[in-house]
Amino acid sequence: xxxxxxxxxxxxxxxxxxxxxxxxxxxxxxxxxxxxxxxxxxxxxxxxxxxxxxxxxxxxxxxxxxxxxxxxxxxxxxxxxxxxxxxxxxxxxxxxxxxxxxxxxxxxxxxxxxxxxxxxxxxxxxxxxxxxxxxxxxxxxxxxxxxxxxxxxxxxxxxxxxxxxxxxxxxxxxxxxxxxxxxxxxxxxxxxxxxxxxxxxxxxxxxxxxxxxxxxxxxxxxxxxxxxxxxxxxxxxxxxxxxxxxxxxxxxxxxxxxxxxxxxxxxxxxxxxxxxxxxxxxxxxxxxxxxxxxxxxxxxxxxxxxx
Numbered sequence: 001x002x003x004x005x006x007x008x009x010x011x012x013x014x015x016x017x018x019x020x021x022x023x024x025x026x027x028x029x030x031x032x033x034x035x036x037x038x039x040x041x042x043x044x045x046x047x048x049x050x051x052x053x054x055x056x057x058x059x060x061x062x063x064x065x066x067x068x069x070x071x072x073x074x075x076x077x078x079x080x081x082x083x084x085x086x087x088x089x090x091x092x093x094x095x096x097x098x099x100x101x102x103x104x105x106x107x108x109x110x111x112x113x114x115x116x117x118x119x120x121x122x123x124x125x126x127x128x129x130x131x132x133x134x135x136x137x138x139x140x141x142x143x144x145x146x147x148x149x150x151x152x153x154x155x156x157x158x159x160x161x162x163x164x165x166x167x168x169x170x171x172x173x174x175x176x177x178x179x180x181x182x183x184x185x186x187x188x189x190x191x192x193x194x195x196x197x198x199x200x201x202x203x204x205x206x207x208x209x210x211x212x213x214x215x216x217x218x219x220x221x222x223x224x225x226x227x228x229x230x231x232x233x234x235x236x237x238x239x240x241x242x243x244x245x246x247x248x249x250x251x252x253x254x255x256x257x258x259x260x261x262x263x264x265x266x267x268x269x270x271x272x273x274x275x276x277x278x279x280x281x282x283x284x285x286x287x288x289x290x291x292x293x294x295x296x297x298x299x300x301x302x303x304x305x306x307x
Contacts, residue, residue, distance in 0.1 A: 048101045050094075051079070051111040053136040053235060054128065056203075057119025059193050060150040061140045062217040067114045068257050068264055069224055070231055072241045077102045079113040086128055087121040094131070110235055112138075120192070120199050129206035136235060137207065142217030143306045144194035144289040145282060146274075148173075151190035153275045170281050184288045194289060197296040204299070214300050224255050 055063050071078045083089065085097045101111055118124045119139060128135055141147075152169050159166055175185045186192060203212075213234040220227040228241050247256045247263055256265035289306075297303045 047103055048098050049104060049111060050098060050101065050132070051113040051135075052132070053110060053112045053138060054118065055112065055114035055116075055138045055140070056124075057116040057139055057199075058141055058147065058196070059116040059120075060147050060154065061116070061142050062215075062220055063114050063116045063140055065224075065254070065266060066138070066140050066215060066220065066227075066231075067112065068266070069228055069241070069246070069255075070112065070235075072245050072257055072259050073232065073237055074240060075109050075237055076235075077104055077109050077111050079111070082115040082117075083113060084115050084117060085113075086124040087115070087117050090123075090127060110237070119203075122202055125203045125206045133207075135207075135211065137203070137212045138215060138231065138234070139200070139212060140215040140217045140220065141196055141304075142221075143304075144196065144293065145285045145306075146218075148190045148194045148285060149274045149277055151193055153273075155190065156275055169275070169277055173281070173285070184284070191285075191288075195292050197292050197299060200296065200299055209300060212300070214302055216304060218304070221254060 055067055057063065067078055070076055079100060079102060081100075083097065083100045085092070085100070089096070101113075104111065118128075128137075149169070152167070152172070156167060169190075172188050173185055173191055174182050177183050184191060192198075213231060215227050215231065224246055225241065225243055229239065232239055232241065245258050247258055248254070249256050249265060252265060254266070256263045258264070293304075293306055
């Protein structure tokens, strides 16, 4: 009986020793893995974050070129595709929106998202403000007549590719009222998208002008570095983009961008030749936009050469 009891005690002690050894091995393995992961992996809180700046428009104003250009900065991460979160995809929720963001490597990196439809959508300003009242908002504008013609040109080629009836600007842009007088068609999107004063007024119900940077799209097309310096300053970034990163393509007629050895150029749908528009239509459009332009200049306290 004594021998049996001694054997039991020895067996129990061996079992306890084995358990302790297993625990120690597990603990040290866990601790090593934790230290290894901590040193090798960026913390989860830095994987993705919401944008701190939005390029909100305007459509056909040069938003894609501006996004690609500011992406040359080493502290900037961009969302390559338009998310349309604040206008069309708001119901998908903020988790979905965050998942559309690029991974970041450092906390001080800036994320920028671009969706030109934001500027003209009446629901967007409130939604953006509710998410971040300190959001930096970049609006690139160009001569409204040229922007309208460019917008119309894209609509024209879209319908051409879809084998649909082709629009004529002089017919789409104007209407004859009951008195037989010709008036501008304010329901035609290529027209309404150029009424900058109407849309900026809706944004200023929530944001101050200090939240905005107004980029001159006509200057940006000819001398992008001039406007990029303003963007860098607005975003609180050091001057980093250099002239040799901006490469003019004489075939395309606009600048391309070089971050490393690869040069990124806009697609075929960008910078294509505008549809031919008569001088009479151009004059009518210019008169239509004149008062709106002056009101826009007054609101933003800036003036452009749109004569």
